Amino acid sequence: MSKSPKQPSRKRPKGTEAAAARTASAIAPPDSEESTVSSPRRRFLGRLWLGLGGLAVVEFLWIAIDFLRPRTPLTASQTDIIVAGPVDAFEPSSVTAFQQGKFYLSRLADGGFLALSRECTHLGCTVPWIEEEGRFVCPCHSSSYDHTGEVLQAPAPRPLDLYPVRIENGIVKVDVGSPLRRKSFDRRQVTRL
């Protein structure tokens, strides 16, 4: 910023200057400027302080970031496994909603199972299953998906995510721990008896 000459320059009162000079001479030997600025020992100590200061900053940042990290459970808890029910409870070519697991269990015509996340892949709205139209239609921006989760209408960029399905002793179980992304529907994604 340029100061015009008209601006009254503020002089430091004499007393302060003298005091400043006194402190300076207490820290540095009065003989030369040299020794304060460029003596190797001073330089080393200066850098040491700088380094330690930097280290302290990094430590605090580390603590802060770790403290704020998303809280994820340490182990996959038992509650991640949702018992959907016996295989026969689901008709072929049907879609059943599971409120508590936040997924749909889709049984294909050939009897295979898919567990579809109910979260729209566009921006994350919850997609309802429209029985009459036989498809999922997102209320937010009109994406739609078929019963395998495949996109019928954009803007959704990819099919609905999947959850792994297991069938144990004729009981369908879904692991809602973490959804799986996919590029498109594929026969291998289906769990059969």
Added chain:
Amino acid sequence: MAHNTEPGRGTHGRGLASRIVRSIFSGPVYPRDDRERKWVVFNHLILHFRPVRLPQKTLKYTHTWGLGGMSFVLFLLLVVTGIMLMFVYEPSAEGAYESIVRMQQEVFFGKLVRNVHHWSANLLIAIVVLHLLRVYFTGGYRTPREFNWIIGLLLLACVLTSNFTGYLLPWDQLSYWAITISTGMISYVPVMGDWLREVARDGPEIGQATLINFYTLHTTVVPVLLILLMAWHFWRVRRARGVVVPRSAAEPPDDGAHDRPQYALTLPDLLFRESVVALCLIAFILVVSLFFNAPLDEAANPGMSPNPAKAPWYFVGIQELLLHFHPFFAVVVIPLLGITALLAIPYLRYSDDTAGIWFMSHRGRRTAIIAATTALILTPVMIVADEFWLSRTALLPGVPSVVSNGLLPAAVLGAALVGFYRVSQWKWGASRDEAVQASFVLLTVAFLILTATGVWFRGPGMGLDWP
């Protein structure tokens, strides 16, 4: 300066009460003449943010429109009402909505306080943006005020963050899904998008952790940042010896060499004007809050999305971009270019010193109007064309949509902007500065139209619709 000593009032023979008053206010409490008024401004913590006197011309209301001061008043209103809200509000996923309902129904003046907070918050965005435009069009960002423009942009970011984090707090359908949509946009950032979204939500989906984070940001972190930045902002205004001095296009720049500018005293001239603006603004907010309630939808229901679901209105412009461009361009490239352009404004090379002149010159005004009209016509036309006729993915089968729906249209629009810049120079004889200003106007108006379209003209399924 000579005002350091108390003018003319001894303390001999005073009673205890008056000595206590003296110990708090070491000078005159009610200044009676100009000398005392100067003393008061110079020696008070708050008033010392101002100079003792300032150029008479900068007092003109239509120079600053009082917008910076209005932003500050709104912030104060938000702090006062926000703290009151904190006594009633419960930052938990189970209790938040109910606490708001209780506030509206049972707490005395609960509705009014919430309304004042709501309307101040929303008006603040509009006023701050108008302030930005005022500063831009009067050249208030030119040397030596470049860095204050940057501080201003940081303030703008804080105001937006405040509004965004506050939006979630009522925990109704509106807030839940608006925040879902907005944080959903983050996941289109390449490579780290999902991680960023997870950080923003503090988990895979919006829940208790999100709420408590937003609450802490909203009620502590951002307000503290705002206070620090505002102090810095005001200090820089002071260091630049007040706001830029207005002049007409014919007048030479104010470098103090020509003639001594006429000065006015901060007290009473500036402070009285500021108080009038502040009181009118507060009255306006109170009246609006009496008649219009802050919206409150049903309680948040993660199982049922509303139709359509929109981001908060100040982010709807970006959501609108998402309807026209590949997500990588809508969410990352275009916003980053916009932010870079805003940051670059004070550091571009300008050929003339036009600080203090509205729109730089007569020609500047004309080119700005042409630019605004162009954007006003072309943006809606392009939105409608893109909605109904143009399907680039269908036109260019086999080309990845990042190119056909991102790079290609973005490049075409970029070329159009450069073309506009050149035409404004050749055809309308704009100087380089004026051409830059015209481009700024073009982009600003286009963004405002995108926002208006998103807010009013998007119906169910985000299809175009009449409001």
